[in-house]
Amino acid sequence: MPIEPAGTVLEDHAVAVVDGRIAAVLPLREARETFQPSVFLERPDHVLIPGLVNAHVHAAMTLFRGLADDLPLDAWLREGVWPVERRFASAELVRDGTELAIAEMLAAGITCFSDQYFFPEIVAETAVDLHIRAMIGTPVIDIPTAWADDVADYLEKGSDLVHDRYADHPLISTCFAPHSTRALSDVSFTELRVLADQLDVPVQIHLHESESEVVASVEATGMRPIERLDKLGLLNASLLAVHAVHVTPAEIGRLASAGAGVAHCPTSNLKLACGTAPVKAFLDAGVTVGIGTDGAASNNMLDVLSEVRLAALLAKTVSRDGGALSGDRALRLATLDAARILRRDHEIGSIEPGKWADLACVDLMRYNSQPVYDPVSQLVYATRADQVSDVWVAGRHLLDQGELTTIDKESIFRRSREWQQRIADFRE
Amino acid sequence: MPIEPAGTVLEDHAVAVVDGRIAAVLPLREARETFQPSVFLERPDHVLIPGLVNAHVHAAMTLFRGLADDLPLDAWLREGVWPVERRFASAELVRDGTELAIAEMLAAGITCFSDQYFFPEIVAETAVDLHIRAMIGTPVIDIPTAWADDVADYLEKGSDLVHDRYADHPLISTCFAPHSTRALSDVSFTELRVLADQLDVPVQIHLHESESEVVASVEATGMRPIERLDKLGLLNASLLAVHAVHVTPAEIGRLASAGAGVAHCPTSNLKLACGTAPVKAFLDAGVTVGIGTDGAASNNMLDVLSEVRLAALLAKTVSRDGGALSGDRALRLATLDAARILRRDHEIGSIEPGKWADLACVDLMRYNSQPVYDPVSQLVYATRADQVSDVWVAGRHLLDQGELTTIDKESIFRRSREWQQRIADFRE
Numbered sequence: 134m135p136i137e138p139a140g141t142v143l144e145d146h147a148v149a150v151v152d153g154r155i156a157a158v159l160p161l162r163e164a165r166e167t168f169q170p171s172v173f174l175e176r177p178d179h180v181l182i183p184g185l186v187n188a189h190v191h192a193a194m195t196l197f198r199g200l201a202d203d204l205p206l207d208a209w210l211r212e213g214v215w216p217v218e219r220r221f222a223s224a225e226l227v228r229d230g231t232e233l234a235i236a237e238m239l240a241a242g243i244t245c246f247s248d249q250y251f252f253p254e255i256v257a258e259t260a261v262d263l264h265i266r267a268m269i270g271t272p273v274i275d276i277p278t279a280w281a282d283d284v285a286d287y288l289e290k291g292s293d294l295v296h297d298r299y300a301d302h303p304l305i306s307t308c309f310a311p312h313s314t315r316a317l318s319d320v321s322f323t324e325l326r327v328l329a330d331q332l333d334v335p336v337q338i339h340l341h342e343s344e345s346e347v348v349a350s351v352e353a354t355g356m357r358p359i360e361r362l363d364k365l366g367l368l369n370a371s372l373l374a375v376h377a378v379h380v381t382p383a384e385i386g387r388l389a390s391a392g393a394g395v396a397h398c399p400t401s402n403l404k405l406a407c408g409t410a411p412v413k414a415f416l417d418a419g420v421t422v423g424i425g426t427d428g429a430a431s432n433n434m435l436d437v438l439s440e441v442r443l444a445a446l447l448a449k450t451v452s453r454d455g456g457a458l459s460g461d462r463a464l465r466l467a468t469l470d471a472a473r474i475l476r477r478d479h480e481i482g483s484i485e486p487g488k489w490a491d492l493a494c495v496d497l498m499r500y501n502s503q504p505v506y507d508p509v510s511q512l513v514y515a516t517r518a519d520q521v522s523d524v525w526v527a528g529r530h531l532l533d534q535g536e537l538t539t540i541d542k543e544s545i546f547r548r549s550r551e552w553q554q555r556i557a558d559f560r561e
Numbered sequence: 562m563p564i565e566p567a568g569t570v571l572e573d574h575a576v577a578v579v580d581g582r583i584a585a586v587l588p589l590r591e592a593r594e595t596f597q598p599s600v601f602l603e604r605p606d607h608v609l610i611p612g613l614v615n616a617h618v619h620a621a622m623t624l625f626r627g628l629a630d631d632l633p634l635d636a637w638l639r640e641g642v643w644p645v646e647r648r649f650a651s652a653e654l655v656r657d658g659t660e661l662a663i664a665e666m667l668a669a670g671i672t673c674f675s676d677q678y679f680f681p682e683i684v685a686e687t688a689v690d691l692h693i694r695a696m697i698g699t700p701v702i703d704i705p706t707a708w709a710d711d712v713a714d715y716l717e718k719g720s721d722l723v724h725d726r727y728a729d730h731p732l733i734s735t736c737f738a739p740h741s742t743r744a745l746s747d748v749s750f751t752e753l754r755v756l757a758d759q760l761d762v763p764v765q766i767h768l769h770e771s772e773s774e775v776v777a778s779v780e781a782t783g784m785r786p787i788e789r790l791d792k793l794g795l796l797n798a799s800l801l802a803v804h805a806v807h808v809t810p811a812e813i814g815r816l817a818s819a820g821a822g823v824a825h826c827p828t829s830n831l832k833l834a835c836g837t838a839p840v841k842a843f844l845d846a847g848v849t850v851g852i853g854t855d856g857a858a859s860n861n862m863l864d865v866l867s868e869v870r871l872a873a874l875l876a877k878t879v880s881r882d883g884g885a886l887s888g889d890r891a892l893r894l895a896t897l898d899a900a901r902i903l904r905r906d907h908e909i910g911s912i913e914p915g916k917w918a919d920l921a922c923v924d925l926m927r928y929n930s931q932p933v934y935d936p937v938s939q940l941v942y943a944t945r946a947d948q949v950s951d952v953w954v955a956g957r958h959l960l961d962q963g964e965l966t967t968i969d970k971e972s973i974f975r976r977s978r979e980w981q982q983r984i985a986d987f988r989e
Contacts, residue, residue, distance in 0.1 A: 195931075196932065198931075198932065198934075198939075198943055199933070199934045199935050199938035199939050199942065199943060200934050202887070202888055202935070202938045202942060203873075203877075203883060203884050203885075203886075203887040203888065204883045204884065205877075205882070205883030205884070206883070208883065209883065233928060233931065236928045237928035237929050240928055240929075241929070400874060402878070403874035403875060403877060403878045404874050404877060404883070404942075405877070405883055406877040406878055406880075406881055406882055406883040406885075407878065408878055409878065429943070432942070433938070433939075433942040433943040434929045434942070434943050434945075435929070436929065436945075439867075439945075443871070445631075446828060446831035446832050447831060449631075449633075449831060449832060449833070449834040450830070450831045450834050450835065450836055450837065452834075453834055454633070454834055455631060455632045455633030455634070455636065455637065455832070455833055455834040456631050456632065456633070457631075457834075459630070459631040460630055460631065498974070500661060500664045500665035500668055500973070501665050501668075501669070501862045501863070501864065503623075503626075503661065503973075503974055503977045503978075504624065504626065504977040504978055504980065504981030505627070505981065506626075506627045506628050506981060506984075506985060507627050507630070510627035510630045510861070511626075511627050511861075514627065514630060514832075514860070514861040514862070515626055515627060515857070515861040515862050517862075517864075517867075517945050517946065517947055518945065519945055519947035519948075520947075545928070545931075546926070546931055549931045549932040550931075550932055552932065553932030553933065553934060556934075557934060
């Protein structure tokens with residue numbers, strides 16, 4: 134399923150990979166005549182898709198998975214997440230949590246993720262070490278944390294440690310990641326905007342996630358968050374609006390005309406009782422939408438395939454149209470369209486010659502996926518992420534018939550348990 | 562996780578099974594002193610739960626999986642399902658489809674299902690052959706099908722072939738399964754009611770699934786479906802209302818005072834653009850709710866664990882309350898409460914001495930389930946059904962470390978493919 138051209142399913146085809154990039158997509162018989170490969174792999178009961186792109190995650194928060202459930206957004210932040218972050222956020226926690234997240238994501242067919250968390254330089258290093266692609270968001274917030282003291286410090290550390298270092302990296306791109314409009318003053322946003330324009334990187338921000346966020350913004354500033362970003366010069370093609378649940382038709386139009394992208398995180402939105410983003414309305418208006426998992430503290434899995442399924446299901450009921458967001462269209466949101474909002478659709482997101490060989494192979498020979506009338510339907514509506522058998526990033530075979538090749542499983546599990554014990558002790 | 566007492570998680574415990582029933586639930590050390598078992602199994606990284614109960618399914622429809630997606634309910638029935646059923650519904654299709662469904666369900670930790678389909682005697686035989694527990698619904702509808710000619714014939718065949726034969730079967734119970742209020746006249750419902758009272762079996766019916774169903778009923782009869790069932794004497798403790806999406810607060814109250822049960826099928830309801838049942842309102846009113854997958858033509862998987870997760874997620878957003886339907890409570894809906902609406906909570910649905918040893922064991926040692934702060938949260942929000950390692954029904958080990966012991970995998974896949982080819986040819 135090359136994704137581009139849209140709706141295409143090629144049978145008995147092969148993908149030739151040279152130097153980490155896709156050299157050709159052609160009938161198997163022709164491939165055998167044309168290439169003398171050093172490695173030849175056959176997966177006859179499988180579908181091959183572009184590696185899934187996770188449009189929004191806080192990778193390190195895997196270590197907070199299941200720590201605070203069944204709470205609305207505000208209580209979840211104030212009682213669940215923030216006290217633990219204040220005590221434990223550190224380079225060590227971010228490295229271990231990000232490693233667990235990358236293991237989980239690779240095993241689920243995800244080859245690229247857009248991250249937003251403290252110690253972004255550690256996230257970037259860990260991604261490079263484990264050879265996954267990532268857009269690293271450097272945090273910006275008006276309060277001091279373990280990583281930085283004030284907005285100038287956030288911006289400087291982000292610029293020095295991340296944006297400069299990864300300006301031309303094959304795996305890593307970067308963006309600014311202000312937490313939300315609540316978290317930054319107009320002055321801070323203006324400093325951020327100047328720097329983002331100068332470095333030409335996207336700005337990823339939680340936006341219109343909950344009704345209370347919008348109400349609080351109106352009370353504090355007289356403006357809804359999208360309106361305020363517009364006034365501050367941030368409503369443009371560099372904006373990656375995360376969530377965008379509570380938006381009016383006029384705001385959808387403004388996001389569309391600005392060329393902003395939306396990261397849709399359906400599980401997290403349901404779980405925090407925020408609602409469901411109007412995905413069909415976004416697509417009808419021409420807004421590019423990617424699918425994200427959000428962090429494991431609010432999801433609680435980093436499983437893009439199940440988010441694709443949920444996005445397709447929810448869109449039908451939310452728009453009262455059983456034909457809304459077909460399986461085929463939903464899959465595109467988690468591959469090429471997600472790549473587009475990360476500004477990387479020229480190099481990933483579809484199986485086309487010249488793009489990086491970021492690929493995932495999925496086994497359909499399971500009870501829950503048989504029989505197969507339509508492989509796309511089967512993949513979206515009747516497949517679980519454990520059926521991902523193989524994953525490649527830039528041609529490197531990272532998941533080989535269910536086994537991760539760059540991950541020390543026992544070490545990850547041991548460190549996860551240690552963090553869990555320390556954090557659980559602290560909370561008692 | 563015994564489910565009863567509610568909220569309990571026992572660590573380092575054992576379950577002793579004698580003659581297919583649970584003899585004791587006790588600390589492992591004590592178990593070693595008390596019992597000299599013929600078989601002793603240890604699963605140290607796992608949780609043990611009662612086998613999941615699928616409150617509503619059309620098992621044989623696995624053979625129609627993915628045949629008609631992205632359609633609203635009416636078009637899905639008229640264009641997708643009914644033409645194929647008219648051509649292919651047969652004892653052979655039902656046997657093969659049910660076998661595939663049982664394989665899929667056992668592998669996903671489901672030990673009991675409530676079925677509604679043609680050739681129910683074949684469904685019952687197949688369930689007994691493969692040693693899964695089931696409530697077999699015998700269909701009733703005012704039009705002739707391959708299985709019966711008219712309502713008298715449906716009722717007679719149901720009574721003779723199913724209800725009489727399985728009156729005291731350890732694995733099989735039975736119910737009547739009229740398709741919907743649209744599908745039966747008042748006269749037919751009255752005949753059905755007399756017989757259901759006489760045999761003392763439940764009545765499982767699709768009820769208030771879509772808005773158009775309710776509107777059509779008002780147009781045709783002047784009454785909403787629940788009102789009509791009430792007038793016909795069918796709104797009572799024997800009623801298993803499937804879906805119940807479009808219900809008023811007054812109707813919720815009537816279902817509660819009647820003692821009727823509800824089968825909640827969240828994926829199917831979303832996919833057919835029907836909406837989401839008000840589960841929290843049902844529970845607050847005292848209505849017992851079980852969770853079902855519905856058939857694979859509208860879901861498209863028979864995966865109760867993922868339905869539990871979705872039910873918990875949706876309830877939060879639908880009721881605008883992040884605390885609505887906790888993970889713990891949601892799990893109960895798919896075990897003890899589902900058993901209750903099938904009238905089998907005295908013998909299954911929890912891990913308690915005297916009940917059948919219908920059990921499922923789930924491996925949490927996966928990237929997506931680590932670390933573990935709260936095993937219930939992990940099971941509901943961060944576990945996929947492929948993590949089910951072992952399943953027992955009445956003590957018989959049907960899934961042994963991921964391998965089904967009573968299923969001929971190659972034969973099932975071969976027959977599924979044959980049906981798929983015949984059906985796909987017919988549709989071209």
